[in-house]
Amino acid sequence: MSFMDKALSKFGLVRKSSTVQWTDGRGGGAIGDAGEVVTPSRTLGLSAVWGCTQLVAGTMSSLPFEVYRSAGNLAEPAYGHPLYGVIHEGPNFDQTAVDFWDHIHLSLELWGNAYASITRNSQRQITSLYPIHPEAVAVKRLQNGRIEYAWTDDRGSWRKLDRDVFHVRGPGGNPLGGMSTLRYGVQTFSSALATERAASATFKNGLRPSAQIDFPNPLPSDIRASVIEGLERQYSGAINAGRPFITEGGMKYQQISISPEDAQMLETRQFSIEEICRFFQVPPVLIGHAGSSTAWPTSVEQQMLMFTKFYLRRRVKRIEQAVRQQLLSAEDKAAGYTARINMDGLLRGDSATRAAYYQTMTQIGAMTINEVRGLENMKAVDGGNEPRMQSQNIPITQTEGLGNA
Numbered sequence: 001m002s003f004m005d006k007a008l009s010k011f012g013l014v015r016k017s018s019t020v021q022w023t024d025g026r027g028g029g030a031i032g033d034a035g036e037v038v039t040p041s042r043t044l045g046l047s048a049v050w051g052c053t054q055l056v057a058g059t060m061s062s063l064p065f066e067v068y069r070s071a072g073n074l075a076e077p078a079y080g081h082p083l084y085g086v087i088h089e090g091p092n093f094d095q096t097a098v099d100f101w102d103h104i105h106l107s108l109e110l111w112g113n114a115y116a117s118i119t120r121n122s123q124r125q126i127t128s129l130y131p132i133h134p135e136a137v138a139v140k141r142l143q144n145g146r147i148e149y150a151w152t153d154d155r156g157s158w159r160k161l162d163r164d165v166f167h168v169r170g171p172g173g174n175p176l177g178g179m180s181t182l183r184y185g186v187q188t189f190s191s192a193l194a195t196e197r198a199a200s201a202t203f204k205n206g207l208r209p210s211a212q213i214d215f216p217n218p219l220p221s222d223i224r225a226s227v228i229e230g231l232e233r234q235y236s237g238a239i240n241a242g243r244p245f246i247t248e249g250g251m252k253y254q255q256i257s258i259s260p261e262d263a264q265m266l267e268t269r270q271f272s273i274e275e276i277c278r279f280f281q282v283p284p285v286l287i288g289h290a291g292s293s294t295a296w297p298t299s300v301e302q303q304m305l306m307f308t309k310f311y312l313r314r315r316v317k318r319i320e321q322a323v324r325q326q327l328l329s330a331e332d333k334a335a336g337y338t339a340r341i342n343m344d345g346l347l348r349g350d351s352a353t354r355a356a357y358y359q360t361m362t363q364i365g366a367m368t369i370n371e372v373r374g375l376e377n378m379k380a381v382d383g384g385n386e387p388r389m390q391s392q393n394i395p396i397t398q399t400e401g402l403g404n405a
Contacts, residue, residue: 030183032190036197038182040110040135043189046196048273051287052280053109060315061101063341064088065323070336078337082125083327087339091116091129103131104168105315109280111135112170112178115149117160118327126327129166139167139176147175168322185279192272281311308346316341344375365389 030038043049067084068075078084091100100116107114111134119128136151147162170178182189270289277284284290286307323339358375361367370384 030186030190032186034187034190034194036190036193038186038189038193040182042193043110043182046189046192046272046276048192048276048287048289049189049280051289052277052282053106055282055286056109056280056312056315057102057105059312059346060105060319060341061098063316063343063346065097065101065319065339065341068338068340070338075338075340081332081337082127083332083339086126086129087323087327093128095131100129100131101319104319107131107134108168108170108178108315108318110180110182112172112180112183113137114168114170115151116166117158118164118166120164124329132165141176162326166322166326168319170318181279185276188272188275188279192276195272281307283307308343312343316343362388363390 032038036042044053065087067078067081067087069078069081088097090096095103104114104116113134115132115134115137116129117132118126119130121127132149132151132153136153138150140148140150142148147167148159149162149165149167150157150159152158169175170180172179273289274284277287277289283304283306286304320339320341324333328337328339358367358372362369362372365387368385368387370380373380373384
């Protein structure tokens, strides 16, 4: 019997199977080796899963999503484009842009797919996007090559083709759907749930899950029931932990349970957190877990930079390209329209980094003073539209004769 089996058996938990058993064909629930059913609601009950998904979805949904139009070498916000208000302000009557994109990103992190029903006006312009719960959607390829989406919600049953459903695919990139984190991480999540359940059972019993009480003589059934009831009432539960135990009449109390430290419960829980962070590609320190892993850089700043450059970037490109391909028409693309998530929004809460960025961009002439003031919600100033550069940066060919001047 393995260590995990021994630890779980102390609390009445056993591994039910050595094979993953799927309870939902679309990855909504599965039974791992640890015997725990992995579902979105149960998984989100793990603080590490909650922290990782909220960090990624919250960060992504808070970034400005805008429609731009290219004019030569410049790209300016296309405020008048119908799609601009949909993806930047409010995709539908009930949700803000943050609400909608938070749902989309959370669906991607857990299920590997995100769906939204597209509504168009008489001119075939997109007017709204309504999110669809990923567990409700069935996807299949038709004989004519089109992809069909079918789902049921509180308004009825629906069946639409790919032109009328916004589908963002997670890792894997299969036309019919991405890979679900819940499905591929079922063993890690199942073990983490089993560990949490065992820890809860430990605290429920006041860190004394079992003990042996010896009496010199057999007890009558009525007295035995009274003794058990009294012991549970006075000594069970975390609130009674450490309470003195009184023995009399030849009674002997023998502790036979193991403590969390002896069972390495704390180490197991820490390992589960780090495993979950690895699945979601989130540095543990960003969800409040210092940990002991050396796989991440020691500097918190470096971890945040790694998270932004390597893990958020892929998510940003996935959403941007999905919007460009599915929500912008061929005429829009030919006219130079595109959609972009403004990553500069990550600098909003870091005034020092933002100031250094503005300083560099204005010194090399890439931004004007008024462009900087506009980003900071400040009024334009006279002469602020003229790009400026440091005068000491001159070609080396112009330095001849300066030494003799």
